Amino acid sequence: xxxxxxxxxxxxxxxxxxxxxxxxxxxxxxxxxxxxxxxxxxxxxxxxxxxxxxxxxxxxxxxxxxxxxxxxxxxxxxxxxxxxxxxxxxxxxxxxxxxxxxxxxxx
Amino acid sequence: xxxxxxxxxxxxxxxxxxxxxxxxxxxxxxxxxxxxxxxxxxxxxxxxxxxxxxxxxxxxxxxxxxxxxxxxxxxxxxxxxxxxxxxxxxxxxxxxxxxxxxxxxxxxxxxxxxxxxxxxxxxxxxxxxxxxxxxxxxxxxxxxxxxxxxxxxxxxxxxxxxxxxxxxxxxxxxxxxxxxxxxxxxxxxxxxxxxxxxxxxxxxxxxxxxxxxxxxxxxxxxxxxxxxxxxxxxxxxxxxxxxxxxxxxxxxxxxxxxxxxxxx
Numbered sequence: 001x002x003x004x005x006x007x008x009x010x011x012x013x014x015x016x017x018x019x020x021x022x023x024x025x026x027x028x029x030x031x032x033x034x035x036x037x038x039x040x041x042x043x044x045x046x047x048x049x050x051x052x053x054x055x056x057x058x059x060x061x062x063x064x065x066x067x068x069x070x071x072x073x074x075x076x077x078x079x080x081x082x083x084x085x086x087x088x089x090x091x092x093x094x095x096x097x098x099x100x101x102x103x104x105x106x107x
Numbered sequence: 108x109x110x111x112x113x114x115x116x117x118x119x120x121x122x123x124x125x126x127x128x129x130x131x132x133x134x135x136x137x138x139x140x141x142x143x144x145x146x147x148x149x150x151x152x153x154x155x156x157x158x159x160x161x162x163x164x165x166x167x168x169x170x171x172x173x174x175x176x177x178x179x180x181x182x183x184x185x186x187x188x189x190x191x192x193x194x195x196x197x198x199x200x201x202x203x204x205x206x207x208x209x210x211x212x213x214x215x216x217x218x219x220x221x222x223x224x225x226x227x228x229x230x231x232x233x234x235x236x237x238x239x240x241x242x243x244x245x246x247x248x249x250x251x252x253x254x255x256x257x258x259x260x261x262x263x264x265x266x267x268x269x270x271x272x273x274x275x276x277x278x279x280x281x282x283x284x285x286x287x288x289x290x291x292x293x294x295x296x297x298x299x300x301x302x303x304x305x306x307x308x309x310x311x312x313x314x315x316x317x318x319x320x321x322x323x324x325x326x327x328x329x330x331x332x333x334x335x336x337x338x339x340x341x342x343x344x345x346x347x348x349x350x351x352x353x354x355x356x357x358x359x360x361x362x363x364x365x366x367x368x369x370x371x
Contacts, residue, residue: 003171006199007176010182014206017213017214018239021217025221041212044345045205047326047348049327049341069299081313086151092249093303097299102330
């Protein structure tokens with residue numbers, strides 16, 4: 001992987017989304033459906049990354065109660081639903097994962 | 108400075124604060140007020156910066172690459188996602204396309220801010236665009252809501268941006284150092300840290316049916332398309348999720364207007 005190209009590419013992809021409307025700063029009308037559609041982008045992309053990471057942590061489908069990634073992922077969802085605090089979710093989810101994997105010895 | 112502090116202690120008297128700001132907020136005062144207003148949001152970003160720096164090398168991004176990414180790209184979620192894609196062996200165009208899609212939300216922010224930057228020269232707009240993160244958007248939106256006078260508000264923006272930026276770069280550096288000190292950290296399950304961070308970011312969005320539908324479809328499609336080359340499945344899954352969410356939203360809206368029509 002060429003890291004220079006990677007960073008130039010990511011810079012352009014990021015900066016263009018932030019600068020385009022500032023650059024023209026004219027009368028740009030944002031249709032409502034587009035704003036709504038954009039609001040689904042972050043959760044959809046993040047979920048599309050998380051599902052394979054917890055359901056197929058070692059490359060194959062592992063839908064079972066001895067998969068620590070899956071159990072800790074479910075635990076993290078519950079913590080996030082109850083506490084609504086990012087840091088609590090990260091710490092709690094990691095604690096469950098480490099306990100299951102290294103104390104209980106799952107996986 | 109003291110007058111500024113006094114009025115800040117009585118936020119219920121917004122009218123008074125506005126008056127005061129119109130009278131004597133200098134660029135310098137605006138700059139520091141911007142930095143100060145961003146501190147609570149910066150605290151939330153600290154673990155991200157550190158985890159990003161720590162995960163970089165195990166994901167296949169060199170320490171220099173991680174530093175350069177924080178310095179030049181400056182986009183937390185996109186940087187995280189790029190690490191996930193790198194470690195999964197995604198191709199370069201896929202990572203760049205995903206970065207673009209993830210950052211489309213910034214276009215929404217900039218659309219909101221256009222009326223406030225219209226009068227500024229391009230060099231200011233370029234600097235402000237570069238620093239347009241979720242955190243700075245939140246801080247400056249609040250500033251624009253509270254005070255009408257925007258003569259020096261771009262200094263407030265700059266203060267917020269530079270506070271956020273320096274913190275992000277420092278935390279990345281700290282994370283890289285931690286990663287070098289404890290190179291075995293991935294064996295302790297740090298790969299799960301990324302998943303759990305993303306879960307914590309997604310769950311607050313789940314407030315209505317369209318959002319649940321978008322997330323469930325995106326997740327299921329990601330599993331179904333996992334065999335596609337270059338991790339292209341991620342983009343397919345995201346688009347399916349977004350389309351599902353938007354369809355649900357439009358259906359609900361249609362049903363509501365119909366119900367409203369029956370009663371009126």
